[in-house]
Amino acid sequence: MALIVKKFGGSSVANSERILNVARIVLESYKEGHSVVVVVSAQGDTTDELIEKAREINTKPSKREMDVLLSAGEQISMALLAMAIEKEGYPVISLTGYQAGIMTDSNYGSARIKSIDTERIFRELDKKNIVIVAGFQGWNRYEDITTLGRGGSDTTAVALAAALKADLCEIYTDVDGIYTADPKIVPDAAKLDDISYDEMLELASLGANVLHTRSVEIAKKYNVNLVVRSSFNNSPGTIIKEVGKVEKMLVRGVAKDDNVARIAVIGVEDKPGVAFKLFSLLAKENISVDLIIQSIGRNGKTDISFIISKENLDKTLEVLNSNIDVIGAEEIRHSDKYSKVSIVGAGMVNNPGVAATMFEALFDADVNIHMITTSEIKISVLVDVKDSVRAVNAIHEKFRLAELGSGGK
Amino acid sequence: MALIVKKFGGSSVANSERILNVARIVLESYKEGHSVVVVVSAQGDTTDELIEKAREINTKPSKREMDVLLSAGEQISMALLAMAIEKEGYPVISLTGYQAGIMTDSNYGSARIKSIDTERIFRELDKKNIVIVAGFQGWNRYEDITTLGRGGSDTTAVALAAALKADLCEIYTDVDGIYTADPKIVPDAAKLDDISYDEMLELASLGANVLHTRSVEIAKKYNVNLVVRSSFNNSPGTIIKEVGKVEKMLVRGVAKDDNVARIAVIGVEDKPGVAFKLFSLLAKENISVDLIIQSIGRNGKTDISFIISKENLDKTLEVLNSNIDVIGAEEIRHSDKYSKVSIVGAGMVNNPGVAATMFEALFDADVNIHMITTSEIKISVLVDVKDSVRAVNAIHEKFRLAELGSGGK
Numbered sequence: 001m002a003l004i005v006k007k008f009g010g011s012s013v014a015n016s017e018r019i020l021n022v023a024r025i026v027l028e029s030y031k032e033g034h035s036v037v038v039v040v041s042a043q044g045d046t047t048d049e050l051i052e053k054a055r056e057i058n059t060k061p062s063k064r065e066m067d068v069l070l071s072a073g074e075q076i077s078m079a080l081l082a083m084a085i086e087k088e089g090y091p092v093i094s095l096t097g098y099q100a101g102i103m104t105d106s107n108y109g110s111a112r113i114k115s116i117d118t119e120r121i122f123r124e125l126d127k128k129n130i131v132i133v134a135g136f137q138g139w140n141r142y143e144d145i146t147t148l149g150r151g152g153s154d155t156t157a158v159a160l161a162a163a164l165k166a167d168l169c170e171i172y173t174d175v176d177g178i179y180t181a182d183p184k185i186v187p188d189a190a191k192l193d194d195i196s197y198d199e200m201l202e203l204a205s206l207g208a209n210v211l212h213t214r215s216v217e218i219a220k221k222y223n224v225n226l227v228v229r230s231s232f233n234n235s236p237g238t239i240i241k242e243v244g245k246v247e248k249m250l251v252r253g254v255a256k257d258d259n260v261a262r263i264a265v266i267g268v269e270d271k272p273g274v275a276f277k278l279f280s281l282l283a284k285e286n287i288s289v290d291l292i293i294q295s296i297g298r299n300g301k302t303d304i305s306f307i308i309s310k311e312n313l314d315k316t317l318e319v320l321n322s323n324i325d326v327i328g329a330e331e332i333r334h335s336d337k338y339s340k341v342s343i344v345g346a347g348m349v350n351n352p353g354v355a356a357t358m359f360e361a362l363f364d365a366d367v368n369i370h371m372i373t374t375s376e377i378k379i380s381v382l383v384d385v386k387d388s389v390r391a392v393n394a395i396h397e398k399f400r401l402a403e404l405g406s407g408g409k
Numbered sequence: 410m411a412l413i414v415k416k417f418g419g420s421s422v423a424n425s426e427r428i429l430n431v432a433r434i435v436l437e438s439y440k441e442g443h444s445v446v447v448v449v450s451a452q453g454d455t456t457d458e459l460i461e462k463a464r465e466i467n468t469k470p471s472k473r474e475m476d477v478l479l480s481a482g483e484q485i486s487m488a489l490l491a492m493a494i495e496k497e498g499y500p501v502i503s504l505t506g507y508q509a510g511i512m513t514d515s516n517y518g519s520a521r522i523k524s525i526d527t528e529r530i531f532r533e534l535d536k537k538n539i540v541i542v543a544g545f546q547g548w549n550r551y552e553d554i555t556t557l558g559r560g561g562s563d564t565t566a567v568a569l570a571a572a573l574k575a576d577l578c579e580i581y582t583d584v585d586g587i588y589t590a591d592p593k594i595v596p597d598a599a600k601l602d603d604i605s606y607d608e609m610l611e612l613a614s615l616g617a618n619v620l621h622t623r624s625v626e627i628a629k630k631y632n633v634n635l636v637v638r639s640s641f642n643n644s645p646g647t648i649i650k651e652v653g654k655v656e657k658m659l660v661r662g663v664a665k666d667d668n669v670a671r672i673a674v675i676g677v678e679d680k681p682g683v684a685f686k687l688f689s690l691l692a693k694e695n696i697s698v699d700l701i702i703q704s705i706g707r708n709g710k711t712d713i714s715f716i717i718s719k720e721n722l723d724k725t726l727e728v729l730n731s732n733i734d735v736i737g738a739e740e741i742r743h744s745d746k747y748s749k750v751s752i753v754g755a756g757m758v759n760n761p762g763v764a765a766t767m768f769e770a771l772f773d774a775d776v777n778i779h780m781i782t783t784s785e786i787k788i789s790v791l792v793d794v795k796d797s798v799r800a801v802n803a804i805h806e807k808f809r810l811a812e813l814g815s816g817g818k
Contacts, residue, residue: 016462016465016466019466020466050485053425053485053489054492056425057425057428057429057489057492057493058492058493058496061491061492061495062491062495064502065488065491065492065501065503066488066492068484068487068488068491068503068505069485069488069489069492071484072481072482072484072485072488073481075478075480075481075484076459076462076478076481078477079463079470079474079475079477079478079481080462080463080466080478082470082471082474082477083470083471083475083478086467086470086471087466087467087470093473096554098507099552099553120552143508143529144508145505
C-alpha cells in the first residue's frame with residue numbers, strides 16, 4: 001500500500017461543509033489501505049482576517065509576531081479537519097509544524113525548510129493514524145514559529161512527500177489541473193494531462209497561480225510524483241513529472257503576469273561593474289529582477305531597464321534613489337502599466353521558429369512589444385497591460401493550444 | 410526593581426482599541442523599570458466562535474483536537490498584543506505555552522500544570538524583553554497541546570508568578586476588585602481592599618467569577634502576592650494575601666450560585682459503605698459534590714441528597730441510574746430550581762452567632778431554606794432560585810457589608 005501526501009488549500013477548507021468533503025476525500029484513500037498524510041492551509045479568509053486584525057494595531061509589526069499570528073490559522077483548520085475525520089470514526093491526529101518536525105531557517109515570513117524530522121509522523125502512521133499537518137509553518141533553532149510565505153502549504157506538502165519518501169503528493173485545489181492558459185482569460189484553454197517540472201516551474205513563476213515555484217523546485221530536486229487536481233470533482237488532474245511526453249506541439253502553455261513594474265535606471269556610465277553594483281543592491285534586499293535590458297550606450301552613458309514584482313516597487317525605488325550616487329545614475333523612472341506574457345514548452349529550445357510565431361501572433365493582434373527575454377523553455381514579452389488578454393488569446397490560438405487537452409477538459 | 414506578572418482576560422483584549430490600552434498598562438510598569446511578564450486570554454468571543462466552528466463539524470470532537478483548536482485563540486491575542494507594544498517602540502516577544510515551558514499532565518481540556526521550565530522566559534527578560542505568554546495552554550509529555558479548562562489563564566498567571574518568584578501577580582479584569590456581593594445584584598455592594606486566600610477560595614468556588622479557584626489555591630500554596638484590578642481604570646483593586654486584616658466585621662462577602670442542581674438518592678440502605686460507594690462513583694467521573702445531607706433513617710432506609718454543578722447533571726444522572734443496583738437505591742430524583750447562597754469570612758469560625766444572624770435575615774425576607782452546610786469560613790444555604798436575589802440583599806444588609814468598602818468603591 002502507498003504512502004500519500006494530500007494538500008488542501010484555503011478554499012478547500014473554507015467552511016464546515018467543505019471540511020467534511022475533504023474528510024471524505026482523505027478517507028477514500030485511507031479505506032483503500034494507504035497511509036495518508038494531509039497538509040492543510042488556513043481556512044479561506046482566515047489569513048486575511050488575521051492580517052486585518054494586525055493592521056488595526058500596528059501597520060509595521062515584526063515578522064516574528066506576524067508569523068505567530070498567522071500560524072494560528074492552520075492550527076484552527078487542522079483541528080477542524082481532524083474533528084471531521086473523527087466524526088466518521090477513523091483514527092486521526094493533527095500536528096503543528098513543530099510537532100511534525102519541520103525545521104526552517106529564521107527568515108520570518110518567508111522561511112525555508114532546512115530539515116524535516118519524520119520521527120513523529122512515522123510514529124503516528126504506525127499507529128494507523130491519519131496524520132494532518134499544518135501547512136505554511138515551521139520552527140527555527142530558537143524554538144520560534146516561522147512561516148514559509150506565499151504558497152507555503154504547497155511547499156510543506158512537497159517537502160513532506162520528499163522527506164517521507166511518499167509514493168505520491170496530491171495538491172488539491174479549486175481548479176481541475178494545469179491548463180494551457182488561464183480559462184478565465186482564454187475560454188478554450190485545455191487541461192494538460194501532464195507537464196514537466198521545468199515547464200511547471202516557468203508557468204508557476206509566471207502567475208499561473210496553481211502551484212508555488214518553491215514547491216515545484218523541491219519536487220524536481222527530490223523527484224516527487226506530483227499531481228494537481230480539484231477537491232470539488234473527481235477529475236484526474238495534471239501529473240507533474242520528470243520529463244513531459246514528447247508532444248507534436250512545442251508550446252505547452254501561455255500565461256500573463258500583470259503583477260509587474262518596470263524600472264528604468266537612466267544615464268549610468270557605460271563601463272564594467274555598473275550592473276553588478278545595481279543588482280547586488282537589490283539582491284541584498286531580496287528583490288528578484290527579470291527581463292534586464294541594457295540599451296546601446298551613447299556618449300559613454302547607457303540605460304538599464306528591468307522588471308520587478310509590483311509589491312517590491314516601493315522598496316526598489318527606496319533602495320535605488322538612496323543609492324543613486326553609488327550607482328552613478330541620472331534618474332530612476334518607473335511604470336506599472338505593463339504585463340508580462342510568456343509561452344512555455346520544453347520543446348522550444350531547439351526550434352527558433354517558436355519565437356517568430358509568437359511575435360507574428362502579437363503583430364496580427366496589434367500588440368506592441370516593449371521588452372523580450374528568452375530562456376531554454378520560455379519566451380517572455382512585456383506588453384501594455386491593456387493588451388495582455390488579447391495577447392494571450394492570440395498566442396493560444398496561433399499555437400492551437402486548445403488541441404493539447406485530452407478531451408476531458 | 411520588581412518582577413511583575415500581569416494577566417489580562419478576554420474582555421480586556423476584545424478588540425484593537427482594548428489591546429492598545431493593555432499595551433499602555435504594560436508599558437507603564439515596564440517604563441518604571443520593572444520586568445514584566447504578561448499572560449493573555451483569547452480575545453472576547455474567539456473561544457465561542459471556535460467552539461461553534463467545531464460544533465458545526467462534530468458535536469463530540471476529541472478533547473485533544475479541541476485543545477489544538479482553542480489554543481489558537483491565545484496565540485492570536487498574544488501576537489496582537491506584542492504588535493501593540495512594538496508599535497510603541499519597546500522590545501517584546503510572545504510565547505506559546507510550550508515556548509514558555511508550561512508542562513501539564515495529559516488531561517486534555519482540563520489539564521493541570523505539572524512544572525514550568527522558566528529558562529526561556531528568564532532569557533527573554535534578561536534581554537529586556539517584555540514577555541507575553543499565552544494563557545490557558547500547556548504542553549504534555551507526548552509533545553501535544555493541552556488546555557487548562559475554565560479560568561485557565563488565571564492559573565497560568567499565578568503559576569508563572571510562583572515559578573518565576575515574581576513580586577506581584579496582577580489579574581486585570583472588567584471589575585474593580587472583589588466586592589462584598591455582586592454589584593449587579595446588590596447595588597450598594599462594597600469593594601474590599603483586601604481578602605485572605607481562604608476567603609477568596611470560598612468566594613471563587615461560589616460563583617464570584619472574578620478569579621478561578623485553582624489559581625487561588627496555587628497563590629495560597631506558593632504565597633503569591635495577588636491583586637485583582639480593572640483594566641479600564643486606575644482603581645487600586647483588591648489584594649489577596651495570607652491573612653486578611655482583622656476587621657470589626659466577621660463576614661466579608663455574600664454570593665449566590667444559580668448553577669447548581671440537587672440530586673436526591675432515595676431509599677438506600679442505612680448502613681456503612683453506601684455513601685462511599687455513591688461518591689466514589691461520582692469521583693471517578695470527576696464530578697464534585699457539595700452540601701451532602703443524609704436524612705435520618707427509617708425502616709433501615711435513608712435518603713442522601715447533594716448538590717452538583719448544572720453542567721454535570723446529565724453525566725451524574727447517567728452514572729447513578731446505570732449503577733442504581735450497585736448503590737441499592739430505589740430512585741434518583743433531581744431538580745435544578747435552586748440557588749446556593751453563601752457568606753464567607755475568616756472571622757466566623759469562632760462566632761456561632763453569625764449563622765443565626767444569616768438565618769434571621771432569610772426569615773425576615775421570607776426565604777425558605779432547603780439545605781445548610783457550614784465550614785470554618787463559610788455558611789451556605791440552598792434556597793429557591795426565585796428567592797436568591799432577595800436572599801443575597803437581605804444578608805448583605807443584615808451584616809452591613811456596604812460599610813466594608815474603603816470609600817473608593
